[in-house]
Amino acid sequence: MSANARLDSPSYHENINPILDVLRDAFGGLSGHALEVGSGTGQHVVDFARAFPDITWWPTDVDPHHLSSIEAWRESASLPNLKAPVRLDAGQADWGLGQSDRPPADGFAAMVCINVTHISAWATTDGLMKGAGQYLTPGGLLYLYGPYSRDGTHTAPSNQQFDQYLRAQNPDWGVRDIADIETLGREHGLSLQSVIDMPVNNFSIILERMPADRA
Numbered sequence: 001m002s003a004n005a006r007l008d009s010p011s012y013h014e015n016i017n018p019i020l021d022v023l024r025d026a027f028g029g030l031s032g033h034a035l036e037v038g039s040g041t042g043q044h045v046v047d048f049a050r051a052f053p054d055i056t057w058w059p060t061d062v063d064p065h066h067l068s069s070i071e072a073w074r075e076s077a078s079l080p081n082l083k084a085p086v087r088l089d090a091g092q093a094d095w096g097l098g099q100s101d102r103p104p105a106d107g108f109a110a111m112v113c114i115n116v117t118h119i120s121a122w123a124t125t126d127g128l129m130k131g132a133g134q135y136l137t138p139g140g141l142l143y144l145y146g147p148y149s150r151d152g153t154h155t156a157p158s159n160q161q162f163d164q165y166l167r168a169q170n171p172d173w174g175v176r177d178i179a180d181i182e183t184l185g186r187e188h189g190l191s192l193q194s195v196i197d198m199p200v201n202n203f204s205i206i207l208e209r210m211p212a213d214r215a
Helices: 009-027 043-051 064-077 122-136 158-168 178-187
Strands: 032-036 055-061 108-114 137-148 190-198 202-209
Touching: 009 043, 009 108, 009 137, 009 190, 009 202, 032 043, 043 055, 043 064, 043 190, 055 064, 055 202, 108 122, 122 137, 122 178, 122 202, 137 190, 178 190, 178 202
Parallel strands: 032 055, 032 108, 108 137
Antiparallel strands: 137 202, 190 202
């Protein structure tokens, strides 16, 4: 894979260190497999694999240009715990896990999804929650990052303007509300564990898969 395939995201440079600070607290001591849904350029997952060597990371995306970029960054990093990217549409009912050359279907310690929920249909977020409820091990963690509103109110005028812009681009897009994320997660056996303020009016949201007898 040519190095020219490596895409560079400006937001990666702005948010990677704050995100890693949160994940070091949340994922410290974890081992096993982690799935990133919507890996974008692939820059984040390379740093995650470096920061958490006891976790095997599986990047995914739906965009072929992103998949090429992820593979190019992966080849450049040459990390033993970073798998080749696979195409995955979280909104599809069948994620194809467990098939040849795809992530395993026997449970993940963690899932990560960065800057996806506001630039995709609500059905994608629903599929993400359903997949997390199905494929996370009990006690496994789902980490979300991005702009969110709280109790129906935007946290800054810029977020309100961003929401209006997104909905003008696509009526199925938009800044989601944390309460709706919590409700949807609960429907799929996930319990909201923490909401963390992040720079530039973003949030980290961590949900935990509940044991079957509590879901």
